[in-house]
Amino acid sequence: MNLHEYQARDLLKVAGIPMFDGDVASTPTEAEAIARRVGGTVVVKAQVHVGGRGKAGGVKLARNPAEASECASQILGMTIKGLVVNKVLVVPAADIATESYVGLILDRATQRPVFMVSDAGGVDIEEVAAKTPEKITRLAIDPRYGLLPHQALTLALALYRDWAHVKAATRMMHQLYSVFMSNGASLAEINPLVTTPDGKVLALDAKIIIDDNELDRRPDLAVLRDESAEEPSEVQARRANLTFIKLDGDVGCVVNGAGLAMATMDLVKYYGGEPANFLDIGGSSNPEKVVNALKIITADPNVKVILFNIFGGITRTDDVANGIVAATKQFKVGVPIVIRLTGTNEAEAFKILESVGMAAMNDMDAAVSKAVALAKEAM
Amino acid sequence: MSIWIGKDTRLVVQGLTGREGSFHARQMIEYGTNIVAGVTPGKGGQQFDNSVPVFHTVADAVAQAGANCSVIYVPPAMAAGAIQEAADAGIPLVICITEGVPVLDMTVVMPYLEERGVRLIGPNCPGAITPGEAKVGIIPGSICSPGPVGLVSRSGTLTYEVVNHLTRAGLGQSTCVGIGGDPIVGTNFIDVLAAFNDDPKTEAIVMIGEIGGTAEQEAAEFIKANVKKPVVGFVAGQTAPKGRRMGHAGAIISGSSGTAEEKFAAFEEAGMGIMRRPIDVIDLLKGKMQ
Numbered sequence: 001m002n003l004h005e006y007q008a009r010d011l012l013k014v015a016g017i018p019m020f021d022g023d024v025a026s027t028p029t030e031a032e033a034i035a036r037r038v039g040g041t042v043v044v045k046a047q048v049h050v051g052g053r054g055k056a057g058g059v060k061l062a063r064n065p066a067e068a069s070e071c072a073s074q075i076l077g078m079t080i081k082g083l084v085v086n087k088v089l090v091v092p093a094a095d096i097a098t099e100s101y102v103g104l105i106l107d108r109a110t111q112r113p114v115f116m117v118s119d120a121g122g123v124d125i126e127e128v129a130a131k132t133p134e135k136i137t138r139l140a141i142d143p144r145y146g147l148l149p150h151q152a153l154t155l156a157l158a159l160y161r162d163w164a165h166v167k168a169a170t171r172m173m174h175q176l177y178s179v180f181m182s183n184g185a186s187l188a189e190i191n192p193l194v195t196t197p198d199g200k201v202l203a204l205d206a207k208i209i210i211d212d213n214e215l216d217r218r219p220d221l222a223v224l225r226d227e228s229a230e231e232p233s234e235v236q237a238r239r240a241n242l243t244f245i246k247l248d249g250d251v252g253c254v255v256n257g258a259g260l261a262m263a264t265m266d267l268v269k270y271y272g273g274e275p276a277n278f279l280d281i282g283g284s285s286n287p288e289k290v291v292n293a294l295k296i297i298t299a300d301p302n303v304k305v306i307l308f309n310i311f312g313g314i315t316r317t318d319d320v321a322n323g324i325v326a327a328t329k330q331f332k333v334g335v336p337i338v339i340r341l342t343g344t345n346e347a348e349a350f351k352i353l354e355s356v357g358m359a360a361m362n363d364m365d366a367a368v369s370k371a372v373a374l375a376k377e378a379m
Numbered sequence: 380m381s382i383w384i385g386k387d388t389r390l391v392v393q394g395l396t397g398r399e400g401s402f403h404a405r406q407m408i409e410y411g412t413n414i415v416a417g418v419t420p421g422k423g424g425q426q427f428d429n430s431v432p433v434f435h436t437v438a439d440a441v442a443q444a445g446a447n448c449s450v451i452y453v454p455p456a457m458a459a460g461a462i463q464e465a466a467d468a469g470i471p472l473v474i475c476i477t478e479g480v481p482v483l484d485m486t487v488v489m490p491y492l493e494e495r496g497v498r499l500i501g502p503n504c505p506g507a508i509t510p511g512e513a514k515v516g517i518i519p520g521s522i523c524s525p526g527p528v529g530l531v532s533r534s535g536t537l538t539y540e541v542v543n544h545l546t547r548a549g550l551g552q553s554t555c556v557g558i559g560g561d562p563i564v565g566t567n568f569i570d571v572l573a574a575f576n577d578d579p580k581t582e583a584i585v586m587i588g589e590i591g592g593t594a595e596q597e598a599a600e601f602i603k604a605n606v607k608k609p610v611v612g613f614v615a616g617q618t619a620p621k622g623r624r625m626g627h628a629g630a631i632i633s634g635s636s637g638t639a640e641e642k643f644a645a646f647e648e649a650g651m652g653i654m655r656r657p658i659d660v661i662d663l664l665k666g667k668m669q
Binding site: 106108109111112113126142143144181184186211212213214216217243245247255256257258259260261262263265266267268269270275278280283311312313314315342343344364365 | 402455456479480481482483485487489490517518519522532533534535536537539543560563589593597615616617618619620623624625626627628629630635639655657658
């Protein structure tokens with residue numbers, strides 16, 4: 001789960017990491033009040049879960065409170081890459097001497113939290129990693145012992161020479177590690193970490209991603225989810241216990257299992273079509289899940305055909321067949337449905353579908369190529 | 380005995396009396412797996428289906444029933460503790476089916492297992508099956524058949540799809556291992572590939588990967604340097620968008636790294652057979668095994 005910048009700032013602030021004053025606003029009036037309080041020139045930043053906010057006009061400079069109000073009214077309500085902006089962050093425009101990068105990620109290869117720091121900050125760290133990997137210092141931390149004092153010092157020394165800066169950064173390494181561990185993060189980064197002409201070290205922008213698997217046992221983190229910042233169909237799917245990701249194609253896919261769901265999308269592409277979504281109905285499917293899945297997919301006007309690909313293991317294919325029948329009775333699907341079912345209770349499933357005049361097949365390639373052909377006919 | 384599980388497996392089911400645990404335990408028993416014990420704290424002394432003794436702890440299951448392998452079906456928040464309990468009880472092979480285990484928990488579990496020399500498969504995996512001998516986990520036994528093909532996969536139902544193709548084409552399996560779809564898993568591709576390479580019953584290997592991370596690339600390097608048997612591979616997620624978690628916690632393209640294309644390229648570089656579709660497994664293997 002991605003946190004907004006203002007939410008990430010709150011977590012860093014609680015841990016004692018120094019940063020510029022500032023706050024989040026939902027209205028131009030609030031933005032104006034914050035600008036007045038912090039004084040001077042401010043930056044008004046859209047709070048959305050996409051990169052490239054600046055290029056899209058979602059980050060603006062305001063020289064006084066009146067301008068801050070004006071900027072906020074322009075940014076609030078605008079759409080960036082399909083997502084509506086509901087909040088802006090108002091922070092002082094910083095007077096910056098240097099910019100660095102400090103990040104902590106859950107690294108798959110070492111199976112540990114790994115610090116990445118670089119004095120080439122303020123830019124896309126992936127680009128730095130790809131082009132000039134020697135500019136990044138990496139350090140894996142053993143979670144049994146935590147971040148050791150000399151490790152924090154080594155990381156700080158990779159960024160600064162001035163001892164006051166080094167001391168401040170050393171403390172921040174410990175604070176960031178504690179934010180990461182205590183919030184079940186898979187990523188916590190400060191980019192940039194800046195020094196000011198008057199010698200301060202401050203976090204300017206923050207990004208935190210929480211491991212979704214933490215949310216069940218951490219209701220305090222789960223409430224940070226901002227559903228207004230997500231694709232509505234994906235929110236609806238999550239509430240129905242479905243894993244759904246909207247894509248741009250026209251072949252709607254309903255599959256059991258994440259790997260098979262990806263392979264189904266790939267096969268749609270292989271046969272010349274474009275998948276409209278990723279959708280995993282999960283292992284223990286009940287008919288209601290299938291009904292919800294069909295509701296979500298048919299709400300997408302791009303969808304020209306719906307493809308079911310069910311390999312019954314734990315999932316009983318007759319449950320899925322019952323779900324399809326129930327859905328077609330509840331509402332008009334409006335597009336053709338191609339059904340591939342195989343495995344547990346396959347014979348019953350075929351009978352259920354035949355009884356309402358629907359056909360099913362048990363070969364994945366045949367079903368996918370048929371769905372792609374139907375989508376093309378409908379164009 | 381193919382790899383890791385077989386006729387000698389004496390299984391303890393952690394979470395036996397729960398909904399998932401009891402359902403799958405019955406399936407495993409029906410397949411012929413020797414389940415010697417179950418563990419549910421608070422239900423020690425009971426009998427499951429009048430045939431399997433239930434204990435409070437794994438240590439009791441080892442001492443009194445001689446368990447030598449554990450399978451875990453407990454809720455995600457309890458999974459790390461269950462794995463560590465099995466390790467402390469001296470179980471050398473632990474298979475964790477549970478999905479949704481917090482990843483930070485796994486960063487602590489892994490060194491704990493290393494110190495005790497314990498192999499973990501999973502979490503978030505379908506388990507393993509040696510057809511005709513034993514199944515540990517949730518892979519449907521009916522689609523498998525004994526034979527010379529070793530299979531290793533990060534996925535569940537996609538594995539079934541491929542196994543089904545193999546069985547229908549007369550290509551039986553030595554052992555099928557689902558290593559799981561999480562960012563941190565106990566057993567990786569290389570561990571399984573090395574075991575298949577050393578297993579006299581395995582003549583060819585199928586590897587099913589997916590987007591995210593670099594496990595497939597590392598496996599390809601290992602194959603190039605060490606594996607003498609033919610290997611064919613598939614990568615799911617060729618059409619996945621960047622930065623989105625595709626169901627499995629580990630199936631995410633971060634920035635521009637972890638794509639299907641870079642994994643296929645590594646397969647090609649290692650001289651593996653490239654499955655563009657699951658069904659391609661048949662012709663590729665038949666060609667390589669002649």
